[in-house]
Amino acid sequence: MKELIKHIAQALVDKPDEVVVTEIEGERTSVLELKVAKDDLGKIIGKQGRTARAVRTILSAASTKINKRAVLEILE
Amino acid sequence: MEWTEVEGKTVEEAIEKAQQILKVSKEGLEIEVLSNGSQGFLGLLGSKKARIKVGVIKRPEESKKEKAVDFLKEILRLAKIPATVTAKIEGRRLMVTIAGDGSGLLIGRRGQTLDALQFLANKVVNRDGDKIPVVVDTENYRHRREEKLVNIAHRLRERALRNRSSVATEPLNPQERRLIYLSLQNNPDVLAKSEGEGELKRVIISPRRQNQG
Numbered sequence: 001m002k003e004l005i006k007h008i009a010q011a012l013v014d015k016p017d018e019v020v021v022t023e024i025e026g027e028r029t030s031v032l033e034l035k036v037a038k039d040d041l042g043k044i045i046g047k048q049g050r051t052a053r054a055v056r057t058i059l060s061a062a063s064t065k066i067n068k069r070a071v072l073e074i075l076e
Numbered sequence: 077m078e079w080t081e082v083e084g085k086t087v088e089e090a091i092e093k094a095q096q097i098l099k100v101s102k103e104g105l106e107i108e109v110l111s112n113g114s115q116g117f118l119g120l121l122g123s124k125k126a127r128i129k130v131g132v133i134k135r136p137e138e139s140k141k142e143k144a145v146d147f148l149k150e151i152l153r154l155a156k157i158p159a160t161v162t163a164k165i166e167g168r169r170l171m172v173t174i175a176g177d178g179s180g181l182l183i184g185r186r187g188q189t190l191d192a193l194q195f196l197a198n199k200v201v202n203r204d205g206d207k208i209p210v211v212v213d214t215e216n217y218r219h220r221r222e223e224k225l226v227n228i229a230h231r232l233r234e235r236a237l238r239n240r241s242s243v244a245t246e247p248l249n250p251q252e253r254r255l256i257y258l259s260l261q262n263n264p265d266v267l268a269k270s271e272g273e274g275e276l277k278r279v280i281i282s283p284r285r286q287n288q289g
Contacts, residue, residue, distance in 0.1 A: 012199060
C-alpha cells in the first residue's frame with residue numbers, strides 16, 4: 001500500500017524526491033502518512049479535496065482486495 | 077529519443093534516406109548534422125560522406141498516451157490487481173481500457189473507483205502541454221452506464237407525469253447529469269434541474285403544467 005501511495009503522489013507533484021510515505025500497520029487497519037514538499041500540498045489535495053479523495057478511493061479499493069482497511073493521512 | 081545515424085553523399089540525401097528508413101516526413105524528424113561531407117577533388121579524391129543523426133519526434137498525444145498507460149499499469153501492479161491496460165487516441169480524446177478479472181473491483185460503487193483512476197490519469201497526463209481528455213473504461217462500464225441513465229431519465233419522466241409530482245435521481249456527477257438532460261431535451265412536458273452542492277447533484281424532474289396555465 002505504501003508503494004502504491006508513493007507512486008501516485010510522485011506522479012502528481014513537482015518534487016517527487018520529497019515524497020515520503022510511512023505506514024503504521026495495525027491489526028486490521030493501516031494508517032498511511034503522506035508527506036510532500038510544502039509547495040506540492042495543493043497538488044495532492046486538489047480543488048475541494050478532489051485529488052485527495054480520488055487517491056483515497058483507490059486506496060480503499062486496493063485494501064478491500066486484501067481484506068484490510070487503510071486510512072490516508074496527508075501531513076502538513 | 078532514439079537516435080539513428082544515416083549517411084549520404086550530401087546532407088540532403090542523408091535526410092531523404094532517413095525519411096525512408098523511419099517512414100516519417102522531415103517535420104517529424106529531429107536532425108543533427110555530424111559531418112557535412114565533401115565532394116573531394118573532382119568527386120574522386122578525398123570525398124567524404126555526409127553523416128547525420130536523426131530521431132523521431134513524438135507527437136504530444138503519443139507521449140501522453142504512454143504516460144497514462146504507465147501510470148495506470150503501475151497502480152494496478154502495486155495494488156496487486158491483475159489487469160492489462162491499453163490505450164488509443166480517438167479524435168481529441170485518449171481512450172484507456174483496463175481489462176481486469178471482471179469482478180467490478182475496478183469500477184467500484186457507482187463507478188467511483190473507475191472515476192478516481194480517470195481523474196488522476198487526467199491530472200498526471202495533463203500536467204503540461206495541451207490538455208487532452210482521458211477517458212478510462214473497463215468492462216464497457218461507460219457505455220452500460222450511459223444506457224442505464226437514458227433509461228432512468230425516461231422512467232422518471234413517466235413517473236413524474238403519472239404522479240403529477242417531481243421526482244429526483246440519485247446523486248450524479250456532471251457527465252451523468254448531462255446525459256439525463258440530453259435524454260429529456262426533446263420532452264417539453266417535463267422540466268429538469270439540478271439540486272444539491274458539490275460534485276454530485278440530483279436532477280429533479282418535474283411535470284410542466286402546460287394545460288393548466
